[in-house]
Amino acid sequence: MLFVPALVAIAVYVAPTLSQKSGITPPETIYNRSEETAAVEKPCSDEHPDWRQAQVIDGVKIEAAPSCEPDNPYDIAVAVKGANNVSMQTLMQTHLAQDALTMTDDLDNDGDPDVIRIKLEVVELNGASPDGDFLINTYDIAPGIQPGLWVFAPKSSGMALKNFNSLVANPLLRAPSPVIRVEQGDKVYVTLENTHYLPHTIHLHGVDHAWESSPGVDNDGMEEHPVFPGKSHTYEIQPRHAGTMFYHCHVQTAQHYMMGLNGLFIVEENQPNNWVQTFNIGAGQVRHPAVAVQKSYSQEYDLYYQSVDKKLAQIIQNANDPRLIAHRMSREYNMTESFENYFMLNGHSFPYTLRDAVVVANDNEDIKLHVANAQRSLVALHIHGHKATITAYDGVEQVAGSQITRDVFDIAPAQRLDLRLRTQNNGLDSYGPGLWMFHDHVPTGTTTDGMEPGGNMAILAYKPLLDEQGMPKMHEAFLDQIFNKDYYAKKQAVWGEGDFAPLLGEAGLIAPDYVRIIIFGLAAGLAIGLIIFIALAYKRRQKL
Numbered sequence: 218m219l220f221v222p223a224l225v226a227i228a229v230y231v232a233p234t235l236s237q238k239s240g241i242t243p244p245e246t247i248y249n250r251s252e253e254t255a256a257v258e259k260p261c262s263d264e265h266p267d268w269r270q271a272q273v274i275d276g277v278k279i280e281a282a283p284s285c286e287p288d289n290p291y292d293i294a295v296a297v298k299g300a301n302n303v304s305m306q307t308l309m310q311t312h313l314a315q316d317a318l319t320m321t322d323d324l325d326n327d328g329d330p331d332v333i334r335i336k337l338e339v340v341e342l343n344g345a346s347p348d349g350d351f352l353i354n355t356y357d358i359a360p361g362i363q364p365g366l367w368v369f370a371p372k373s374s375g376m377a378l379k380n381f382n383s384l385v386a387n388p389l390l391r392a393p394s395p396v397i398r399v400e401q402g403d404k405v406y407v408t409l410e411n412t413h414y415l416p417h418t419i420h421l422h423g424v425d426h427a428w429e430s431s432p433g434v435d436n437d438g439m440e441e442h443p444v445f446p447g448k449s450h451t452y453e454i455q456p457r458h459a460g461t462m463f464y465h466c467h468v469q470t471a472q473h474y475m476m477g478l479n480g481l482f483i484v485e486e487n488q489p490n491n492w493v494q495t496f497n498i499g500a501g502q503v504r505h506p507a508v509a510v511q512k513s514y515s516q517e518y519d520l521y522y523q524s525v526d527k528k529l530a531q532i533i534q535n536a537n538d539p540r541l542i543a544h545r546m547s548r549e550y551n552m553t554e555s556f557e558n559y560f561m562l563n564g565h566s567f568p569y570t571l572r573d574a575v576v577v578a579n580d581n582e583d584i585k586l587h588v589a590n591a592q593r594s595l596v597a598l599h600i601h602g603h604k605a606t607i608t609a610y611d612g613v614e615q616v617a618g619s620q621i622t623r624d625v626f627d628i629a630p631a632q633r634l635d636l637r638l639r640t641q642n643n644g645l646d647s648y649g650p651g652l653w654m655f656h657d658h659v660p661t662g663t664t665t666d667g668m669e670p671g672g673n674m675a676i677l678a679y680k681p682l683l684d685e686q687g688m689p690k691m692h693e694a695f696l697d698q699i700f701n702k703d704y705y706a707k708k709q710a711v712w713g714e715g716d717f718a719p720l721l722g723e724a725g726l727i728a729p730d731y732v733r734i735i736i737f738g739l740a741a742g743l744a745i746g747l748i749i750f751i752a753l754a755y756k757r758r759q760k761l
Contacts, residue, residue, distance in 0.1 A: 227740040233733065256702040258360055261285035261572060261686040269687065275303045277492070280504045280516075283680060285572040285687040288498055289388065296496040297505050299330070312389040317372040318495055325402065328490035333399055334406045335495065336372040339413035339478065340390045341365070343530075345537040352534060354378065354386040359566040359665050361702030364530035364559055367476040369394035369419070369464075371496055372410060389498060392564035393521045393591070394464075394480030396497035398507070401459045401487040408451040409444050414539040415468075416443035417478065419452055422463035422631065423612050424482050426454040443468045446539075456484045460612025461587045461633040471552040475529060479591045481519055481633070484612070485509060500563040501573055506585075514585040514637075518576055522628070522657065522673055523564070524557040524592040527666065557593055560662045560672035567665070567674040568699045571688060574675045578640045580650065586636040590628040595659060598626040600638070600677060602653035604645055609635035625658055640679075650679035652689045668705050 263285070271281040274294040282288065291310035295303055299320035300313055308315065320330035343363040346353040354377055357363055370390050379385045399405050409419050420438035428437055430453040435442035444450045465479035481500065485493050488508035497503055500519040503510075510517050529552075532545045559566060563574040578584060586605070590596045606622040609615055611633055622645075626634055639646035656663050656674040665671030682690050694715070703709045712721035 225740075225744050227736065232737055233730075256361070256706075257697070258700040258702075260568070260696040260700050261688050263686050265289070266686075275307050277505060280502075280506075282502050282504055283577045283683055283687045284502070284575050287573075287687075288501070288504060290504070292389070292496070292498055293494060293504050296494045296498075297492050299333075299495075302330075312373045312375055312387050314372040314374040320495075322404075324404070325487075327487075329400065329492050331400070331402065332404045332406075333495065334408070335397065336408045336410055337369045337419070338372055338410055339417050340368050340370045340377070340386075341413065341533060342368065342386055342390065342392065342477075344533045345535065347537050351384065353384055354390060355384050356386050356391055357569070358392070358525075358559060358561055358564065359569050359671065360700055360705055362559065362566065362665060362705055364525045364527055365476070365533040366392055366525070366530065367413070367473065367478050367533075368392050369409075369466075369478060369480060371395060371498075391499055392477055392561065393500055393523055394478065396481040396483060396500050396519045396521070396587075397464065398483045398485055398493045398495055398497065399456065400485050400491055400493055400507075401456060403455065405454045405456070406451050407454070408449055410449045411444045411446055414446050415473075415543060416445045417466045417468050417473065418443055418450070419464055420467040421452060421454060421482060422465060423460070423633075424454055424462045424464070424484065425456040425458050426452070438467050440468050440470070458612070459484045459486045460609060460614070461589070461635055462612050463589065463631060463633060465591075465631075469547060472529065472546050472550065474591075475524075475526060475552075475555075475593060476533075477523065477525075479523075481521060481587060481589050483519075483587060499573060502577075510585055513583065515582040516578075517585045518587070519563070520574075520586055520588045520598075521563050522588070522590050522592055522596050522598075523561045524594065525559040525561070526555040527558040529555060530559075555593075557661065558666045560592070560657065560664070562673035562675050567663070567671050568696065570673065570675040571696075575683075575687065575689075576638075576655070576675070576677045577683065577687075578638075578677060578679055580640055580642060580679070582640045584638040584640070586634075586638055588626070588628060588634045588636060590630055590632055593630060594661075595630070596626075596628040596662065596673075597658040598628060598655065599658040600624060600653065600655040602648040602651055603638060603640070603677065605636040605638045607634055608637050609633075638677075650681065652679070652682050652691070653677040665705055668707060670699065671705065 268287045268290055269282050272279050272290055277294040277297045279290045279293050291307050294307050295311055295313050299318050300308055300315050301319045317336050319334045322332040324331040342354050342356040343352045343365045355363055373389050379387050411417055418438035430436040436452055462482040464482045466473040485507040486509040491508040493507045494505040497519055500521040503517040506517045536542055562570050604622050604624045606620050608620055642649045655677050663669055663672040663674050684690055710722045
């Protein structure tokens with residue numbers, strides 16, 4: 218009889234609880250990573266290493282691009298000479314239509330074409346498909362992050378997808394809308410061929426243009442003259458003033474602008490034999506700089522900051538009837554109650570910014586940066602290890618005495634800055650070679666739906682500190698952690714790996730105390746068995 222209380226006491230003492238003290242010290246705690254091994258990506262796919270090389274295509278000199286995901290050099294060749302001035306072999310290496318960009322007529326006899334015809338479409342990325350419960354024309358801004366987006370894109374040919382077995386958009390169809398470059402004095406015709414299901418316009422913000430075009434119709438792209446689905450409209454300009462400008466849709470601007478229908482429009486100084494790179498797909502490095510830029514700078518980059526409200530972005534992912542989308546976007550969605558959840562630089566959020574938004578430098582360079590803020594909120598651009606100089610505001614060049622050198626640049630929504638970034642190691646312009654971060658110093662700007670590091674973080678990288686794929690050295694373990702869908706899905710701890718994982722990883726992920734569980738089971742089982750045995754014996758004795 219004494220065995221029963223003893224066994225019950227043992228069972229009670231060793232009974233498992235909902236929580237327990239680990240009784241161990243680091244690094245013995247067991248950390249369990251996500252079982253979804255497919256969530257981990259290679260930091261660099263290295264899909265087209267040949268695109269990084271400096272090369273000449275159809276007479277177009279294209280500078281080297283050390284980054285992981287360089288632009289297609291054939292796209293650049295067409296962007297410089299026009300589809301009508303390159304070989305069919307070159308054009309076939311792109312997704313550009315034959316009339317996406319044409320260049321003719323050297324009006325001022327200085328060796329370059331002056332009549333530029335550009336055709337743009339509106340493309341939907343990560344939208345709902347009528348054929349099933351999946352998204353179409355997918356475009357990831359970060360691991361596992363696919364917000365609904367609209368972008369202007371050069372008129373394209375062929376499929377919108379990479380191939381027949383893919384839902385991924387072809388590389389021409391991406392955020393941000395392409396940077397457009399023309400030369401001062403060019404006669405430029407920008408045609409919007411609206412292949413989308415809602416009306417849109419193109420407003421040339423800051424670009425010198427008449428209010429009416431030559432046929433006497435709208436030339437300002439205002440909401441009163443929308444281009445409806447299946448229709449087209451041509452805007453005519455002949456800019457007299459060079460500078461960094463802007464363009465965007467002006468139909469229901471609050472919604473369409475924040476969906477991504479905006480881009481940089483840069484007017485280059487008129488120079489002889491000045492074949493400018495009309496499209497810079499995805500912004501970033503300009504691999505064929507204009508003549509005036511080459512005279513003063515060693516390199517040129519376009520830096521384009523955007524943000525996305527996931528509530529707005531989801532509207533096109535939950536319906537594909539344009540009536541429902543128009544109703545939800547125009548009458549149900551309230552921009553005054555919106556948030557910015559995703560922050561992008563050149564169409565990507567960190568860590569994807571390491572693939573195509575890195576500024577690659579060498580010692581003693583002068584680098585030109587065109588910076589635009591297409592967010593709803595202020596950008597406070599901070600460049601570590603360097604102080605750059607503002608040379609122009611909103612396309613207006615500043616005289617030398619008004620040019621300001623600093624390390625944080627406040628950029629209001631729709632504002633543009635031109636910066637001169639010097640890499641002379643003198644303690645002011647540069648502190649020396651390194652992998653220097655640059656980012657928005659508004660704290661939300663470096664997050665992706667609240668997860669940090671994310672958002673518009675990027676790196677100013679000195680070339681010796683990049684590997685052969687254009688990725689930063691000395692960051693291997695960190696890259697494995699952040700190129701993971703689980704990280705941005707908030708399924709894994711920020712410091713869930715390494716020696717400090719037991720202290721900073723997931724709470725409670727420790728091995729069960731199997732010995733204690735076994736002892737509890739044996740003691741409880743024996744106690745119950747003895748109680749049953751005694752009860753049966755007592756019952757039998759009563760019958761006797």
